Amino acid sequence: MKPYHVSFPIDIIKEREASMWRYLEALPFEKTNIYSSVTLGEGMTPLVRFERGEPRFLLKLDYLMPTGSFKDRGAAVLIAKAKELGVSAVLADSSGNAGTAIAAYSARAGIPCHIYVPAAISEKKLSQIKMHGAYLHKIPGTREETAEAAKVAVDREKIFYASHVYNPFFLEGTKTFAFEIWEQLQYQVPDTVVLPVGNGTLVLGAYIGFKNLVEAGAADKMPRIIAVQAEPCSPIAAAFKDNRQVRPVENTGTQAEGIAIANPERGDQIIEAVKATGGTIVTAPEEDIATAQAGLAGKGFYVEPTTAATYAAYKKHRDIHINEKEVVVLALCGTGLKK
Numbered sequence: 001m002k003p004y005h006v007s008f009p010i011d012i013i014k015e016r017e018a019s020m021w022r023y024l025e026a027l028p029f030e031k032t033n034i035y036s037s038v039t040l041g042e043g044m045t046p047l048v049r050f051e052r053g054e055p056r057f058l059l060k061l062d063y064l065m066p067t068g069s070f071k072d073r074g075a076a077v078l079i080a081k082a083k084e085l086g087v088s089a090v091l092a093d094s095s096g097n098a099g100t101a102i103a104a105y106s107a108r109a110g111i112p113c114h115i116y117v118p119a120a121i122s123e124k125k126l127s128q129i130k131m132h133g134a135y136l137h138k139i140p141g142t143r144e145e146t147a148e149a150a151k152v153a154v155d156r157e158k159i160f161y162a163s164h165v166y167n168p169f170f171l172e173g174t175k176t177f178a179f180e181i182w183e184q185l186q187y188q189v190p191d192t193v194v195l196p197v198g199n200g201t202l203v204l205g206a207y208i209g210f211k212n213l214v215e216a217g218a219a220d221k222m223p224r225i226i227a228v229q230a231e232p233c234s235p236i237a238a239a240f241k242d243n244r245q246v247r248p249v250e251n252t253g254t255q256a257e258g259i260a261i262a263n264p265e266r267g268d269q270i271i272e273a274v275k276a277t278g279g280t281i282v283t284a285p286e287e288d289i290a291t292a293q294a295g296l297a298g299k300g301f302y303v304e305p306t307t308a309a310t311y312a313a314y315k316k317h318r319d320i321h322i323n324e325k326e327v328v329v330l331a332l333c334g335t336g337l338k339k
């Protein structure tokens with residue numbers, strides 16, 4: 001990716017439509033109107049209180065995105081970039097939400113799309129990908145075997161790899177999560193953000209986004225990132241705790257399938273980013289996920305178990321890691337309707 005200048009002209013931003021494209025001066029495009037043929041109106045998701053008594057605990061409702069998850073941020077920018085580059089087809093591998101997002105935005109952009117998925121993912125995610133007209137490749141075995149099959153196909157077909165893990169333009173999209181929070185908090189950043197982490201597209205995107213704001217002089221500090229893994233599959237949390245490099249683990253089974261990445265390619269980069277913010281990486285107890293999901297639904301937020309895991313971890317670790325005077329934003333990333 002070519003270096004480019006990032007700026008936040010507030011007076012111009014304020015006049016634009018309520019979508020993630022209001023931050024055009026901070027996005028890596030040469031044709032600045034290319035997004036108009038790709039956008040589904042994604043972004044500017046609500047930032048709301050969990051409940052009235054807790055004014056400093058806020059939820060960012062990214063499950064209200066067009067395809068039902070925060071992955072739309074990354075997919076919209078990545079597919080707009082593919083359009084700008086004039087690619088003829090794209091290929092991606094995913095355990096679900098990234099695949100549905102890439103399929104939807106490819107359909108919108110009129111770019112043929114191949115999605116590789118583990119054969120065992122939820123029927124609703126599979127049917128969503130198919131309905132968007134993508135060529136679906138179901139791979140038996142683990143998530144890692146799906147990734148391998150996708151890489152082999154990319155090499156063989158010489159096709160544009162729209163990978164949310166490797167392609168840096170995906171993170172250029174997820175970084176808008178940070179910009180929106182900054183604007184919604186009246187051009188301030190929160191003290192802490194609590195985010196799920198598997199391959200790290202939100203953690204790294206948010207890190208880049210807040211860093212862009214600080215470097216442009218629009219914010220005066222980085223928020224602390226508290227990243228959440230699922231206890232039965234937590235290679236990054238284990239490495240963080242032991243102060244060592246990330247090693248692959250065996251996924252012993254979790255309801256939080258979206259963060260169950262046994263061998264995260266960017267694991268060490270994620271640890272570096274979290275450490276640079278003074279943050280930490282914690283795990284969500286498996287037995288608390290269903291209660292957390294019901295607790296959120298009881299307040300009106302219907303999210304998938306992967307997202308409930310973030311809240312479960314917040315509840316478990318709040319007293320240890322968070323000062324009650326802090327402004328905390330927790331990401332609700334995926335809708336419960338797909339499960």
Ligand SMILES: Cc1ncc(COP(=O)(O)O)c(C=O)c1O
Nearest residue numbers: 097197198199200201258333334
């Ligand atoms: C709802 C949801 N939350 C969190 C994640 C984790 O994102 P990442 O693997 O990029 O860290 C995913 C990934 O698919 C997801 O679908």
